[in-house]
Amino acid sequence: MSSPAIVLPTSTAPRRRELLFGTAFATAGVVMLMLTLVGYYIGAANAAGSDWLAANSIPLTQPNMQMFGLALSVVMIHWAVYAINNDDRTSTYVGLGATLVLGAAFVNQTIFLWKLVGITGDQVEAPLFYSVTGGHVAMVLAAMIYIFFVGFRALGGQYSSRNPDGIAAAAVLWDAAVAVYAVIWVAVYIMK
Amino acid sequence: MAVTDTTLPQQAAAGSVVSESAPSTPGELEELIGTADHTSLGRLYIGFSLLLLAVALAIRLVIGVDLATDNGIFGSYLAMIDPSATIALVFLGVMPALLGLAMVIVPLQVGSPAIAFPRAAALSLWAWLVGAGIFITSIALDGGVGGGDYDAAVLGNISLAVMMASLALGATCVATTVITHRPAGMGLARVPLFAWSMLVAASIWIVTVGSAVAHTVLGHVAADSAPGLAENFQIGLAWLMRGPAVYMLAIPVLGIAADAVARTTGRPLGNYGVFQGLIAAFGVLSFGAWAQGPESLNTVLWALWALAAVVPVLALLGGLAESLRHGPVKTSPALVGSFLALLALLAGTLVGVLMALDTAGKGTLFDFDPALLGQAQTIFVVTAAAGGLVAASALWSGQLWGAPSDSTSTGAAGLVFIGGAILALTLAVEVFVTAGGKEANAAIGIGEAVGALLMCVGILGALAASLGAARKSYENDVAADPGGMTLEWQVPWPAVASQRTAEIPPINSPYPLAGDPEDN
Numbered sequence: 098m099s100s101p102a103i104v105l106p107t108s109t110a111p112r113r114r115e116l117l118f119g120t121a122f123a124t125a126g127v128v129m130l131m132l133t134l135v136g137y138y139i140g141a142a143n144a145a146g147s148d149w150l151a152a153n154s155i156p157l158t159q160p161n162m163q164m165f166g167l168a169l170s171v172v173m174i175h176w177a178v179y180a181i182n183n184d185d186r187t188s189t190y191v192g193l194g195a196t197l198v199l200g201a202a203f204v205n206q207t208i209f210l211w212k213l214v215g216i217t218g219d220q221v222e223a224p225l226f227y228s229v230t231g232g233h234v235a236m237v238l239a240a241m242i243y244i245f246f247v248g249f250r251a252l253g254g255q256y257s258s259r260n261p262d263g264i265a266a267a268a269v270l271w272d273a274a275v276a277v278y279a280v281i282w283v284a285v286y287i288m289k
Numbered sequence: 290m291a292v293t294d295t296t297l298p299q300q301a302a303a304g305s306v307v308s309e310s311a312p313s314t315p316g317e318l319e320e321l322i323g324t325a326d327h328t329s330l331g332r333l334y335i336g337f338s339l340l341l342l343a344v345a346l347a348i349r350l351v352i353g354v355d356l357a358t359d360n361g362i363f364g365s366y367l368a369m370i371d372p373s374a375t376i377a378l379v380f381l382g383v384m385p386a387l388l389g390l391a392m393v394i395v396p397l398q399v400g401s402p403a404i405a406f407p408r409a410a411a412l413s414l415w416a417w418l419v420g421a422g423i424f425i426t427s428i429a430l431d432g433g434v435g436g437g438d439y440d441a442a443v444l445g446n447i448s449l450a451v452m453m454a455s456l457a458l459g460a461t462c463v464a465t466t467v468i469t470h471r472p473a474g475m476g477l478a479r480v481p482l483f484a485w486s487m488l489v490a491a492s493i494w495i496v497t498v499g500s501a502v503a504h505t506v507l508g509h510v511a512a513d514s515a516p517g518l519a520e521n522f523q524i525g526l527a528w529l530m531r532g533p534a535v536y537m538l539a540i541p542v543l544g545i546a547a548d549a550v551a552r553t554t555g556r557p558l559g560n561y562g563v564f565q566g567l568i569a570a571f572g573v574l575s576f577g578a579w580a581q582g583p584e585s586l587n588t589v590l591w592a593l594w595a596l597a598a599v600v601p602v603l604a605l606l607g608g609l610a611e612s613l614r615h616g617p618v619k620t621s622p623a624l625v626g627s628f629l630a631l632l633a634l635l636a637g638t639l640v641g642v643l644m645a646l647d648t649a650g651k652g653t654l655f656d657f658d659p660a661l662l663g664q665a666q667t668i669f670v671v672t673a674a675a676g677g678l679v680a681a682s683a684l685w686s687g688q689l690w691g692a693p694s695d696s697t698s699t700g701a702a703g704l705v706f707i708g709g710a711i712l713a714l715t716l717a718v719e720v721f722v723t724a725g726g727k728e729a730n731a732a733i734g735i736g737e738a739v740g741a742l743l744m745c746v747g748i749l750g751a752l753a754a755s756l757g758a759a760r761k762s763y764e765n766d767v768a769a770d771p772g773g774m775t776l777e778w779q780v781p782w783p784a785v786a787s788q789r790t791a792e793i794p795p796i797n798s799p800y801p802l803a804g805d806p807e808d809n
Contacts, residue, residue, distance in 0.1 A: 115405050119465040122492070126457050126499030129578060133503035137525075140582075224511035232506065 113262070120243075120266035124273045127236060131277045134232055135284050138225045142288070150222055150289060159210045160286035163203050167275045170199035174244070174268045181251065181261045189256075189264065193248040196271065200241045203278075207234050226285070233274070233281055240270045322415075325407035327392050330414050332689065332759075334389025334459075335682070339752040341421055342382030342675065346745035348374040348428070349712070350738050357734030359727055372522060373424075373433030373445070375530050375667060379538060380452045381421045383674035384494070387541045388413075388456060390681055391463045391487040393689055397777035398481040401470035406462045413459035420451030434526070435519040442518045443509065450505035457498045464491035478562060481775040482551075483681075485565055486544025489572035493537045500578040501529055525581070531663030532641035533594055534577025535670050539634045542677035543568045543605055546627035549684050550609045551774060553624045558612055564605065571601040586659055587648055595645035599638045606631050622699040626680025629706045630673045633713075637669030640717065657720050665716035672709025675744070679705055679751045688777055690755050691762025697754035704747030712740025 142149040177192030207230060216223050247263035250256060256263050321329065352371060396404050404410050424445055427433055432441025434449065467480060467488040480488070504525030508518050528534055547568075551558050558564055575598075580591050609628075618624070640662055647657045679702040686694035715736030 113469065115465055115469045118468045119406055119409075119461055122461040122464050122495055123458070125492075126461075126495040126502075129496045129499030130503045130506070133500040133578065133581075134507070137503070137507065224507065228506055228510050 113260075116262045116266045117269065121269050124270050128273050128277060131229075131232055131236065132280065134225070134229045135277075135280055138229050139284050139288075141222075141225055145221070150216075150226075152220065153214050153216055153222075155210075155214050155286055155289055157286060159206050159213070160282055163206050163210075164278065164282050166199045166202050166206075167278055170196045170203075171272060171275050173199065174271045178261065178264050178268050181256055181264045182258050184258045186251070189251055190248065193244055193251070193264070193267075197241055197244055197248075200237055200244075203237055204234055229281060229285060233277055236274050236277065240267070240274045243267045243270055323411075325403075325411050327396050327404035327407065327410065330404075330407075330410050331389040331391070331393030334392060334414055334417075335386050335678075335689070335755070336389075336752065337418055337421070338382055338384075338386035338389060339748055339755075341425070342378065342386065343745050343748045343752070344425065345374055345377035345382050346741045346748065348377065350741035350745060353734045353736070353738030353741055355734070357731045357738060359730070369431070369435040369437060369519070370428065370433065372435045372527075372530075373428045375664065376434055376449065377424070377428070378667075378671050379530070379535075380449065380456065381424065383538055383671055383678065384456055385417055385421075385459075386678050387490070387538070387674060388459045388463065390678060390685075390689075391483075391491075391541065392459065394681075394685055394777055395463055395466055395484045395487050396470065397688055397780055398484040398775055399467060399470050399475065400472045400776045401466060403470075404462050405465035405470060409458055410462040413455045413462065417452050417455035417459070420448045420455060423448035424452065434522040437515050439515040439518075442515045446505050446508050446518055450502050450509075453498045453502050453505070457495050457502075460491035460494045460498075463487050464495070467491075478565065481544075481777075482547035482558070482564055482568065483541065483544035486541050486547075486568045486572075489569055490537065490540035493540065493572050493575050497529070497534055497537055497576065497578055500581075501526060524583075527583075527660075527663075528577060528581045528585075530667045531659075532577065532638070532644070532666055533575055533580065533598060535663075535667050536571065536575035536598060536634075536638070537577075539630075539637070539670050539673045539677065540568065540572050540575060542627070542630045542634055542673050543571060543602075545677045545681045545684070546605070546609060546631050548775070549621075549623045549627040549680060550612050552684060553621050554612060554615075554618055555774075556612070556615070557774060558608075560608070564608060567601040567605045567608070571598070571605075574598045574601065583659075586644070592645040592648045595638075595641040595648075598641055599635070602631065602635050602638055606635065621683070622694065622702055623680045623684035626676055626683060626702040626706075629702070630677035630680060633669050633673035633676060633706065633709060636713070637666050637673060640666040640669060661716060661720045665713050665720070668709060668713035668716055672706065672713060672744070675748065676702060676705045676709065679747070682751060682755060685777065686755075686758050688780065690758035692758040692765075694754055694758060697750055697757060701747045701750030701754055704743045704750060706747075708740045708743025708745070708747055710740070712737055712744065715740060 173192050173195040175192075177189045177196065180186070180188035180192055211227075211230070216226050244267045247256065247267045250263055315323065321333075324330065348370065352374060392404055392410060396402070424433070427436070427441045427445035427448060430436070430441035430444070431438040432443075432445040434442075434445055436442045436445065464487070467484050468477075471477075471480065477485075477488075504521065507525060508521035511517070511521065547558060547564055574594060580586070580588075580594070585591050606628075609631075643657065644659055644662050644666075647659070679698060682689060683694040683698045683702070686692065686698070715733055718736070719733050
């Protein structure tokens, strides 16, 4: 007995670069949010003069290492983008994994730095300091979740040289997170 | 027969045994709530935002009556509720309404059966609606953005952030649609001008709203009292309600007017790139996140920026008027409405020029109150955006609601413009009578109340006209009008996504359906 032929419904191919541009637009909004917070931090610090963070000391070792780690992570995620464009799946997973590890290290260092600096909630600097640094940690965590999901989908075979958009979109968000940290590094930690 | 050829309802009708665990067909309400169809989402956005815009105008009407009766209604609460009413006009009214219009029309103009990220667009609608409901509630509880009750003010602050994030999400969907859903051959230089204006507007909305959300975060983190939150709004968010940032609301109006002229004249616009450039230039000049602090009003850059914003509006008005001169024109409510909207926008930018001249004179030339002028400017721009929306609703009534507009929409547009002009001019006049006493305040209050009332009735009239067209379409099979030059005129009315399955052929002309045959 022959089995009936099964006709699957027509699938809709994803639009090329849709995820990439969508992520880019959303990232632009998040970057503006962070830059506004940093701008107000700088304004408040300038207005307070030498009184700003006078009761606390911000060491530079951790921020410098964080910057170095994030710079390295940019290389890693673009390695993943390059690899998926060349259908090198193993290198894609390694690149994404290394980026996640460096991101986790960044979050860990930030929490360590918060404890080290010890700005308490009743200090005038606290709202802006934690809005800026906490907001950025949230941005990095969001980017890590994004990378995790596109990595998971890459494992399922969704992304390849024909459709590398998901990995490229994650790279856009990650690059923006690193660029925002570069601004924070200078404005909050170096200029103090 | 292939197993997927028969749907469950068909099997049931044919007497087939349907398993008890088979999913039931969703009802109309369930389908509406769960829809990701861009037409339904856009209609819901427009319907709810027109309703909420009427509510915001009703609040402004009560403020006017309160002023006319020497603070007999609100008393000292007047100063607290005023900024909330203005915020409501923008984030509950014109911005979501224009976004809803774009959700319906933009995919049609670029020949796409769907909007980019349809589920994100649905999330944008419902999250905005929830945020808007909470914001209205918080105003009623003496909260909003300047209220005296701390818990209600926190609620207002959070709901404002929810609304702004939702609108930015919707704008992301619209902008991505224009960038990535175009058919082969339709480069960005060939997209219809409303779609182009929405790409520019959505980009500006996303970055501006992103910056504004930062202040709601700061307000939530830093302020530990209701006055603290009100001060946070005055210092951190008042820039949204004056030039240049407030101009962003009216960027789509430029595209609506250009498409209305092309549709009415039946001819492609000449110098297409120039029109695109003017819209883009106005978009750039609408970016106001760099001028947030009150001190920025005293800078040369701000004065030059305010002066420059007039140029693209004037040039576009002139260019469109020139296009109308080249042949017979059939006057339509859409054409008249969109030109009146451009004039209202021009008036808003001219108020900015007054502020700039005052800045140039270091406050000695006219010695205006920038806050009052800013309010007048906001009302002019809101009038432009609301009037532009009503004009667009008449222009694309078939695509939006399934039937052509009737005379109700003409009357509604008239009321919106007359009311907006009265309201804005009253606020502008207030600048000159700062020490006028009770009589002057009463006159100003009456002017504000009358203006807000007329606008409110006009907006409700536009809503009624839309519902009337939708009902006409439901009761009678209205044939589509294929007379337009861009792709949205080639879809059946109403523009339901499931009916649009045909592949779009490669496009070779900015007006691919009625342009120069050699181009196609």
